[in-house]
Structures are given as structure tokens and as C-alpha cells.
Amino acid sequence: MNIRILSKDTNYLRFLLENVDVAFANALRRIILAEVPTMAIEEVIIIENTSPLFDEILAHRLGLIPLKTDLENYVLPEECSCQGAGCTQCQLTFTLEREAEEEGVTVYSGDLKSQNPSVVPVSDKIPIVRLARGQRIVLEAYASLGQGKDHAKYQPVSTCAYKYKPIVQLEGDKCEACGECVTICPKGVLDLKNKSIVIKDVLNCSLCKSCEEKCEFDAIHVDADDSSFIFSIESTGALPPEKIVETAIEIFEKKVKQLQSLLA
Numbered sequence: 500m501n502i503r504i505l506s507k508d509t510n511y512l513r514f515l516l517e518n519v520d521v522a523f524a525n526a527l528r529r530i531i532l533a534e535v536p537t538m539a540i541e542e543v544i545i546i547e548n549t550s551p552l553f554d555e556i557l558a559h560r561l562g563l564i565p566l567k568t569d570l571e572n573y574v575l576p577e578e579c580s581c582q583g584a585g586c587t588q589c590q591l592t593f594t595l596e597r598e599a600e601e602e603g604v605t606v607y608s609g610d611l612k613s614q615n616p617s618v619v620p621v622s623d624k625i626p627i628v629r630l631a632r633g634q635r636i637v638l639e640a641y642a643s644l645g646q647g648k649d650h651a652k653y654q655p656v657s658t659c660a661y662k663y664k665p666i667v668q669l670e671g672d673k674c675e676a677c678g679e680c681v682t683i684c685p686k687g688v689l690d691l692k693n694k695s696i697v698i699k700d701v702l703n704c705s706l707c708k709s710c711e712e713k714c715e716f717d718a719i720h721v722d723a724d725d726s727s728f729i730f731s732i733e734s735t736g737a738l739p740p741e742k743i744v745e746t747a748i749e750i751f752e753k754k755v756k757q758l759q760s761l762l763a
């Protein structure tokens with residue numbers, strides 16, 4: 500198996516996974532979506548709430564705020580020595596106190612005060628509720644690690660998808676360089692240079708085969724390499740995208756070892 504990074508920034512990663520089959524690629528995708536843990540608010544104690552939102556709606560909105568996740572210092576509550584009762588290894592506390600004294604105010608995710616400065620909302624500008632004059636909320640919220648298979652709020656990614664690696668072949672001797680394939684390609688894969696067709700960016704091809712259909716001379720062939728995949732991952736900001744893939748591979752390895760020990 501080979502991994503080659505194609506592009507990468509803070510929350511986005513595109514990589515090429517080679518020499519694996521589709522079952523492997525799909526298993527990796529599903530582990531990323533359902534099993535890589537992230538932090539989210541799971542329990543809320545409302546001390547005071549005179550806002551227009553019911554306690555339940557407020558708690559739901561808090562739960563959906565993506566939190567920067569610290570996988571080194573926290574464990575899943577079910578794997579914790581406290582057996583899910585809640586301790587400093589598996590839980591952390593946020594407090595929120597806000598009142599609209601003179602005029603209406605919007606309460607944002609940035610108003611949540613975290614017990615641990617390394618676990619905070621990924622953005623300070625997520626609106627929670629709008630308070631009118633005189634309204635007030637005071638609450639305590641408990642965040643813990645969880646997995647996407649239990650609740651979508653724990654999914655570390657907003658996008659995780661793959662496609663087959665495209666193979667585009669040109670037959671120069673049949674080609675008349677009419678340029679029809681260049682015009683019809685919606686992804687800008689082909690180009691017309693010095694009166695001949697060249698491949699500009701083969702990995703951008705979406706395998707739509709419009710070029711193949713348009714070509715009157717049967718000079719272009721588009722195929723998929725079914726042992727190579729282009730993965731696109733967009734993180735919610737909870738974890739860096741490369742950490743998501745790394746953790747997914749570790750989980751995958753653990754699963755394989757478990758299966759091996761069962762079969763042994």
C-alpha cells in the first residue's frame with residue numbers, strides 16, 4: 500500500500516491511495532466517518548435559562564459545536580477506568596454565563612469557558628442563542644470523546660469521499676486534433692498544444708467519459724484504475740486531517756489484530 504499526498508491545508512487533505520482494493524478503501528472511509536473519536540458536548544446542566552430557546556434546544560445546539568480534540572489526554576468514557584462515571588480522563592467542563600443587560604446580545608461559542616485551554620470550540624463565532632434585554636443563561640456543559648456511529652456530532656469530517664484513479668490514454672496516430680474533447684471536458688483534463696491533444700491534469704478527471712463519446716476517431720480512452728483511489732477529506736476542525744487518517748489506520752490495524760486473534 501502506498502499513500503501520496505496530493506494537496507493539503509489546515510482542514511483539507513487530498514491523497515492517493517495505491518495498491519489496495521475497493522473494500523479496503525471503503526473500510527478506511529467508514530472508519531473515518533464512524534470510529535475516529537472527537538470531543539463534543541454530551542451533557543448540559545442548565546442553571547438559568549430565560550432565553551427564547553427551550554433547555555433541550557439549547558443543549559442540542561451546544562452539542563453540535565465542533566471542539567478541538569485532544570486524543571492524547573482523553574479516553575472514551577466506556578474505556579475509562581471510571582467506567583463512564585465521568586472523571587478528568589474522560590470528561591471536561593465548560594461554563595457559560597451571559598446576560599443581556601442594556602440591549603439584545605448574541606451568545607457565541609466563544610462565550611464558552613473551557614476547563615482545558617487545548618479543548619475549545621473550533622470557531623468563536625458560532626451563534627448559540629440571541630438574548631433580548633434582561634434575558635440570561637447560566638449553564639455548565641460536559642464534553643467527552645465519542646464516535647460518529649453513536650452521534651453525527653462526533654464525526655471528525657464534513658466530507659470523506661474517494662474516487663477511482665482515472666487513466667486517460669490518447670492514440671496520437673488516430674487523433675486529428677479537432678479539440679472537441681478539450682471543449683467538452685468539464686474538468687479541464689485535456690489541452691490542445693501545438694496542434695496535438697495533451698493531458699493536463701489526469702487526476703482531475705471524474706470518469707464522465709464525455710471526451711470518449713465526443714471523439715469521432717476513437718482516439719481517446721478513459722478507464723479507472725480499480726486498485727488506486729483518490730481520497731478527499733475535509734475536517735470539521737476538531738482534528739487535523741492527517742491525524743484523522745492516522746487514527747483511522749490505527750483503529751483499522753487494531754480491528755485486524757482482533758480478528759486474527761479470534762481466528763488463531
Ligand SMILES: [Zn+2]
Pocket residue numbers: 576579580581582583584585586587588589590
Ligand atoms: Zn473517566
